[in-house]
Amino acid sequence: MVYNFNAGPGILPLEVLESAQRALSDFNGTGLSILEIGHRTAAFEAVVCEGQQLARELMNLSDTQEVLFLQGGATTQFFQVPMNFLASDAVAAYVDAGIWGAKAIQEARLWGGVEVIGSSKADGYTHIPKSYAIPAKASYLHLTTNNTVEGTELHDIPETDVPLVADMSSDILSRRMDYRRFALLYAGAQKNLGAAGVTLVVIDRTQLGRQARQVPGMMDYRKHIEHGSMLNTPPVFAVYVSVLTLRWLHAKGGAEVLDAENRQKSDLLYGTLDSLPLFRPTVAREDRSRMNIVFRIEDPRLEQAFMERCKDEGMVGIRGHRSVGGFRISLYNALPIGHVRVLTDLMHDFAARH
Amino acid sequence: MVYNFNAGPGILPLEVLESAQRALSDFNGTGLSILEIGHRTAAFEAVVCEGQQLARELMNLSDTQEVLFLQGGATTQFFQVPMNFLASDAVAAYVDAGIWGAKAIQEARLWGGVEVIGSSKADGYTHIPKSYAIPAKASYLHLTTNNTVEGTELHDIPETDVPLVADMSSDILSRRMDYRRFALLYAGAQKNLGAAGVTLVVIDRTQLGRQARQVPGMMDYRKHIEHGSMLNTPPVFAVYVSVLTLRWLHAKGGAEVLDAENRQKSDLLYGTLDSLPLFRPTVAREDRSRMNIVFRIEDPRLEQAFMERCKDEGMVGIRGHRSVGGFRISLYNALPIGHVRVLTDLMHDFAARH
Numbered sequence: 190m191v192y193n194f195n196a197g198p199g200i201l202p203l204e205v206l207e208s209a210q211r212a213l214s215d216f217n218g219t220g221l222s223i224l225e226i227g228h229r230t231a232a233f234e235a236v237v238c239e240g241q242q243l244a245r246e247l248m249n250l251s252d253t254q255e256v257l258f259l260q261g262g263a264t265t266q267f268f269q270v271p272m273n274f275l276a277s278d279a280v281a282a283y284v285d286a287g288i289w290g291a292k293a294i295q296e297a298r299l300w301g302g303v304e305v306i307g308s309s310k311a312d313g314y315t316h317i318p319k320s321y322a323i324p325a326k327a328s329y330l331h332l333t334t335n336n337t338v339e340g341t342e343l344h345d346i347p348e349t350d351v352p353l354v355a356d357m358s359s360d361i362l363s364r365r366m367d368y369r370r371f372a373l374l375y376a377g378a379q380k381n382l383g384a385a386g387v388t389l390v391v392i393d394r395t396q397l398g399r400q401a402r403q404v405p406g407m408m409d410y411r412k413h414i415e416h417g418s419m420l421n422t423p424p425v426f427a428v429y430v431s432v433l434t435l436r437w438l439h440a441k442g443g444a445e446v447l448d449a450e451n452r453q454k455s456d457l458l459y460g461t462l463d464s465l466p467l468f469r470p471t472v473a474r475e476d477r478s479r480m481n482i483v484f485r486i487e488d489p490r491l492e493q494a495f496m497e498r499c500k501d502e503g504m505v506g507i508r509g510h511r512s513v514g515g516f517r518i519s520l521y522n523a524l525p526i527g528h529v530r531v532l533t534d535l536m537h538d539f540a541a542r543h
Numbered sequence: 544m545v546y547n548f549n550a551g552p553g554i555l556p557l558e559v560l561e562s563a564q565r566a567l568s569d570f571n572g573t574g575l576s577i578l579e580i581g582h583r584t585a586a587f588e589a590v591v592c593e594g595q596q597l598a599r600e601l602m603n604l605s606d607t608q609e610v611l612f613l614q615g616g617a618t619t620q621f622f623q624v625p626m627n628f629l630a631s632d633a634v635a636a637y638v639d640a641g642i643w644g645a646k647a648i649q650e651a652r653l654w655g656g657v658e659v660i661g662s663s664k665a666d667g668y669t670h671i672p673k674s675y676a677i678p679a680k681a682s683y684l685h686l687t688t689n690n691t692v693e694g695t696e697l698h699d700i701p702e703t704d705v706p707l708v709a710d711m712s713s714d715i716l717s718r719r720m721d722y723r724r725f726a727l728l729y730a731g732a733q734k735n736l737g738a739a740g741v742t743l744v745v746i747d748r749t750q751l752g753r754q755a756r757q758v759p760g761m762m763d764y765r766k767h768i769e770h771g772s773m774l775n776t777p778p779v780f781a782v783y784v785s786v787l788t789l790r791w792l793h794a795k796g797g798a799e800v801l802d803a804e805n806r807q808k809s810d811l812l813y814g815t816l817d818s819l820p821l822f823r824p825t826v827a828r829e830d831r832s833r834m835n836i837v838f839r840i841e842d843p844r845l846e847q848a849f850m851e852r853c854k855d856e857g858m859v860g861i862r863g864h865r866s867v868g869g870f871r872i873s874l875y876n877a878l879p880i881g882h883v884r885v886l887t888d889l890m891h892d893f894a895a896r897h
Binding site: 213263384 | 545547549550552553555563567568575576578580582614616617618619622626646649653731738739740741757759760762774775776777778779780784857859860
């Protein structure tokens, strides 16, 4: 048995993997592999439409919000967002709450003014900056809703009239959230939404066209909307796996149900960590992520022993990001609570022995 | 039986599909699906290295040419190339030989001067422009080696000291070619190299850094080289399918063998078309593509009847691009000659009946 606590690409639902595997030999009874079909066929266009519809329903989007499946990961959104939304003489507000958000800030500076209105960098990103003023004239406010590396999560989205832009790569559809509030949100699929190679982008079309910079066709959200997310050949298989995952999320009951399950899973793990002095969670209690649980063991020998014990039990993906060290356990939507229990049992046993 | 003449995404070797399918349930004995593994694991890093090595060997690249697996398709390369290589006060030379090349020209104009040194647009792109002068001061010359839509192929790469850049999306590794001559070449994988979602880019690193524009990290070839094609999460599965396809190409004997096979296949089809007055190939004989064979049937009723006959026999992907009409038969590397013979037999029979 393998217990997959990878931070992303991460665990996927078994039925998604099984459906994807079937489609590799015969997609929808066409006699062709999903890898060999034309993307402009009715069968694949139906997949894209279904995905857009499911995302719309699962996030309860408004009529002006468009759903796109793009390429290039969140890292491409880091520059595509300011390229489209930030005029060279305007200013965007950014919150600097983790290394991915810091990368977004760096990419934005190429296009216009950037005001970092809050930062927890000096504290090693162990908490989410909270008391900041949002400049009313900002073109947008950029947030990261969950910091995958550091293990913090933004539990309350700030109230503001400034258009909100958010990187939701590691917590999209893992919890209840008012997705209607965002002018633009994006998420690399490889954590909660499918496989690597596709990025979900939700964009309020009324926010587009406010600045005049000419952008390349592939970087122009309006062109992607106009072409129904098929401006060029989309990453067909990655889109298909995302649609399968959206179907699975929908069948489970959506964000409401996932919110409860993910709360249970993370409560179980944090509760165990808090009860055992051997382990030390590294981030501020009120900002704890429900997706990525980061902790340390002070004694390096015990750290090594714990790593080996986990490995022996078939656990993978538990090493913390190299910038943080220690351990990181990712509890994405597809991870059953039983797998968390195997880990917490192991933790109790390990603590008793040491 | 399905005969897949799709223009791309197109037919893939059966053994590639079977290996991909196995990796969906268990990648390399890890007990995890290829969709669930970390991209920074030794097992996946080995896949990327193997792919780079195979591409290097199959194309007989020089030591200064780097192999990258990127996202965004050839359409992204249309702007990424000039963004990196064309200073705002410099000029690049382009040959306008088809609708994809024309899109590349349009994207280049955003970044600097563009001189279209040859165009067959006025003739409906039915031939490849040939007698043109290449301005010595051009930052590069951009070519499309095969025009997927129109069915023409550039059989002779021009001699010049100007750095050569080429879109090889639809004929890469389908024929013998001196790949060392290119400063940069790119190919969307979904025709001869695998599945949609990854683009092979080969780049001579000595050509980089000649202009000073600051570009976003994701668009900077130097950053991708520095990070071994893992600047961010790569499209893991699409890369894997490409590496499986490169393995298959290597096992077959490489470009030399494919060149001979593709010549046989296209000779068989063109020979049939030329022998039957009912069918009319649409492009100049000396520029005929070996990958995409485009032809018409003058009588619209017969065109319809032929379409239905092909459909009845299980043939897919034979309709010409909407901008050209008629028929297009794509004979990518993975298509067995037997499938061409089934089609040519049908053509003889159809011609005899009408």
